[in-house]
Amino acid sequence: MIEQTDDSAIVARLCVEQWKLLQRFSKAIELVPDGDRNRLASQIRYSELQLQSLAAEAGLKLITFDGELFGPGCPATADNLEDFSDEEGLIVEKTVEPAVVRDMRILQSGRVLLAIQN
Numbered sequence: 001m002i003e004q005t006d007d008s009a010i011v012a013r014l015c016v017e018q019w020k021l022l023q024r025f026s027k028a029i030e031l032v033p034d035g036d037r038n039r040l041a042s043q044i045r046y047s048e049l050q051l052q053s054l055a056a057e058a059g060l061k062l063i064t065f066d067g068e069l070f071g072p073g074c075p076a077t078a079d080n081l082e083d084f085s086d087e088e089g090l091i092v093e094k095t096v097e098p099a100v101v102r103d104m105r106i107l108q109s110g111r112v113l114l115a116i117q118n
Helices: 008-031 034-057
Strands: 061-063 076-078 090-097 099-102 105-108 110-116
Touching: 008 034, 008 061, 008 090, 008 099, 008 105, 034 061, 076 090
Parallel strands: 076 110
Antiparallel strands: 061 099, 090 110, 099 105
16 A cells, blocks of 8 residues: 555545445345345445445545456556466456555555456
């Protein structure tokens, strides 16, 4: 994470933690009976919109990388990069943590899992 002297670093971390919570909650509702699943899915979508809206009010943007090519300049670190002998042709299989950007500056780098591009 890039050092910040103001509260933006704290807000960025809070946004990332909220994003991760929403991702886990999305997976957990698969275990809920069908009658409750739609209501909970709607709540997740609303919370995701609120997170994006509040982040935007703070001048922040959360960036995910799913399906994108991974390489130099990507504002994310790969948790499983050492699993691959060649760094070319890798794509982001899953965003573990989004990057947080403000005014084209990275406040917090993302974390991803990689796969070989087919």
